[in-house]
Amino acid sequence: MQTATLNSPSGPESAPVVAPPGVQNRAVDPVRLEGGRQAGAPSPPRNHVTAENFSVFYGDHEAVRKVSLAIPEAKVTAIIGPSGCGKSTFLRAINRMNDLIPSCRTEGQLVFDGQHIYSRQIDAVALRQRIGMVFQKPNPFPKSIFDNIAYGPRLQGRRKSELPDVVEESLTKAALWSEVKDRLDQNALGLSGGQQQRLCLARALAVNPEILLMDEPTSALDPRSTAHIEDLIASLRGSYTIIIVTHNMQQAARVSDRTAFMYEGDLVEFGPTSKLFTKPKQKQTEDYITGRFG
């Protein structure tokens, strides 16, 4: 299972990635699925992703400027800021989705689980299986609901007989199982927008990632679906490290444990959500959360 999890299915492009002892055999570790990791963890949470003077450039434009922050494990971290402040860019840097953009390059350090995400030894394909992502607009594949969820597990080489269980488990976690259990073979594009987004969440969970990146997951949804997704985030807290980028400050305040405020590529302030929204240290943060700009 170890190889299936960490090595790219495409073989030759994979580089050996050494997983820390804590995450070995995670694909078959039932304890983790139950969120058992937190049970015996009274000590302060360790940092899951650490950025140090981390910058992202699009050509000459520095979209993320020398950001340093540490994202705690098994907590919900929100990144807020006005449009174009680099919050999405930073998020997409964590699972190297920015690799798709040819002119994009990075500087500084971004460390996940003791490894440099942008080091040459890292296989981005294997990395993305450990760091899942939910996008701004629901983007289910034009396949059946079942195939959507089973897409990731199939890549990991899960046996065909396991798939129905994985699908049910993931859909249940995303609170979608009861709605779709009778039409798993229907096309996912026939679902409503909110259902599609929960499907995308279930699809990301099916890969069994350690970190879940959410890039404004509710911006395309109506208020009821938004509430649904927020409830889900709350239920997943503790089992996954969640990093959510949002436009909506109330949302950040509702769902997150810690909040980072970014402005024009700079990390302005980062701290516990309750503190940041009530007693911001920076003037800029205060101006933003009180609605003076942005």
Add this chain to the structure above:
Amino acid sequence: MQLSTRKVLDRAFSLIGILAIGAMALALIVILAPIFKRGLGAYVFRATIEHRRLLLEHYNRGNRAGVESELAQVRLARQPVYDAAAKCRQEIAAMRGRQKRTLTKELRDFDAKLARLLGPAPGQPTPVLMRLQYGCSRWDQAQEALHDILKMEKWEYPVAADGTPLEGYKVFAPRREVFAGTSLEPVFEYLETHAKEMLRPRATFYWGFLTDESKDAHFFGGIWPEVLGTFYLTLGAMMFAIPIGVVSAVYLVEYGRQGRLISLIRTCISTLAGVPSIVFGLFGLAFFINTLRLSDSKSVLVGSLTLSLLILPTVIRASEEALRAVPRTYKEAALSLGAGKWRTILTVLLPAAMPGIITGIIISMGRAAGETAPIIFTAAVSVGQPLKLLEVFSEPTPALSWNIYNLCTEHEAVDRIRHVQYGMVLTLVLLVLVLNAAAILLRARIAKKLKG
């Protein structure tokens, strides 16, 4: 611009559009209607007893007992004609001088024309050419042959009142007059009234036109070798063009570094689409046969390769457009789930692009089936056997597109096989339509699956 002007412009545009579409539809009907009407004549016609005898003897099809009893009746009906001719021959033998010479020649002429209508007379040696062994197998042709017997062409050269000769014109004179006074004279009326008993025409649906081999250079039988050849060539071209084309499109869209080289390649592909097809044919001959020596001479393999080069640009461009039209979000989703690049292409991009790719395939399939120039030098022959699957690597084949042209330019008796030509055209049109319909259905099914 004023509102009224804009409205007038809008109306003018839609009017021109409707007119253009209408003109196109009309042209299509004007072209296709006669093709359908006359092409159908190759499949549905009034077949004579000769047709049934031919089927029985050369294709081993039909009701033997029925045909034989029919033949017995037909022989009875024909016998008076042959008897009268024999009697007339004796009468002529007894004649003298110029009359004997003229009538001998006329009788020989009559015999030949009768043989064309009814086949060789009983007791005559069997001719070598198959077309001479049988009478008219189609009633429409039989009527022409009958007319030829009953009437003879004569040229009249009238003279004006002042003695200057005027332009001549053709008249049909009854042949009966030539034989006036002989035993043959009443035969002409007998032939006219008893033609149906002698040939027994019957409305027939000759499906074998599609599935039979031709006999004696398309005089009889069907067009199966041509249909099969077209099928092999088209499918072969598709087999080469689709994988190469799709992979090239994937490279251009997903792997190629978007830059000057890629845009140069794109320009080259577009240029390739504009190269005259005869040039492709010559290239196929020069490259695949003379240089690579894929086969000793023309073969289906080489023809397919040449055709695939011809349609490759279409396939590439269509696949490229289709791949480009796949939402980026699908790709992002697959990558975020830990799919590698080629895995993403294989499991997400290509399935989503499939309807567009199939559209390109449909367009190029019709083109491959109908192209003539590329296969003249590389695959097509005028007459041939239907090929077995393994023979496609070494053997040439007849093909519908080429034989439609070849029959009307090189066949020695093209006037007597017009129905075959029209039948071929109709079959080609239908074949392309069927192939397209299949592809369109497939596309619709995939598109429906993608839409949910």
